[in-house]
Amino acid sequence: MKKIILLGYMGCGKSTIANKLSNCIEIPFVDLDKKIEEKANLSINAIFEKHGEIYFRKLEHQLFVELLNSPETLIIGLGGGTPCYANNHELLKEKGVVAIYLKASIDTLFNRLSLNKSKRPLIADKNDSEMKEFIAIHLFERSFYYNQAQYKVVVDDKTIDEVVEDIITILA
Numbered sequence: 001m002k003k004i005i006l007l008g009y010m011g012c013g014k015s016t017i018a019n020k021l022s023n024c025i026e027i028p029f030v031d032l033d034k035k036i037e038e039k040a041n042l043s044i045n046a047i048f049e050k051h052g053e054i055y056f057r058k059l060e061h062q063l064f065v066e067l068l069n070s071p072e073t074l075i076i077g078l079g080g081g082t083p084c085y086a087n088n089h090e091l092l093k094e095k096g097v098v099a100i101y102l103k104a105s106i107d108t109l110f111n112r113l114s115l116n117k118s119k120r121p122l123i124a125d126k127n128d129s130e131m132k133e134f135i136a137i138h139l140f141e142r143s144f145y146y147n148q149a150q151y152k153v154v155v156d157d158k159t160i161d162e163v164v165e166d167i168i169t170i171l172a
């Protein structure tokens, strides 16, 4: 069955857009970060603290594969790093997968993430200038993986509804 996958950097809007899209097209949405938290019975922050990032990445890969192999048609919101580890980017090209990169600029990401960074362990302890530099370098490093997606939607200066409309057009 079909899997619609939203991917992109932390704060690009994967969870927000996927929720709205799910209501509009009546396809259930699964947030991979939430799925990981449920499986581990811990928050993402606690998983990083208690078990470390490598454990997190293994669990992330395992649950991503499980979702891809599930029989339902689903919208899957990936974690910000999902395509960049464990060859997950290759899974984006599988049959029945429509992968959409929500592309946001450094400024958009910085503005959104500075409002709420405590739940994001990779940036939680950074001040504004450290965070801006981190986002710039990290986004550059990750772009190769994000660009493996079949489609790209630029989200800067668009409302949530406009991004959802762009995705519906892609899916039509």
Ligand SMILES: Nc1ncnc2c1ncn2[C@@H]1O[C@H](COP(=O)(O)OP(=O)(O)OP(=O)(O)O)[C@@H](O)[C@H]1O
Binding pocket: 008, 009, 010, 011, 012, 013, 014, 015, 016, 017, 033, 078, 079, 080, 112, 120, 155, 158, 159, 160, 163
């Ligand atoms: N198009 C948009 N316009 C304005 N604000 C937006 C838009 N899309 C998302 N947001 C806001 O940006 C913030 C980050 O969005 P969200 O949590 O959905 O990102 P995410 O990609 O799921 O991040 P993470 O990878 O950390 O889970 C939220 O406060 C959300 O309300």
Ligand SMILES: O=C(O)C1=C[C@@H](O)[C@@H](O)[C@H](O)C1
Binding pocket: 009, 010, 033, 044, 078, 079, 080, 081, 082, 119, 120, 121, 122
């Ligand atoms: O960009 C990342 O590597 C991450 C993004 C979040 O969605 C979570 O999956 C976690 O905080 C790691």
Ligand SMILES: [Mg+2]
Binding pocket: 014, 015, 016, 031, 033, 077
């Ligand atoms: Mg999210």
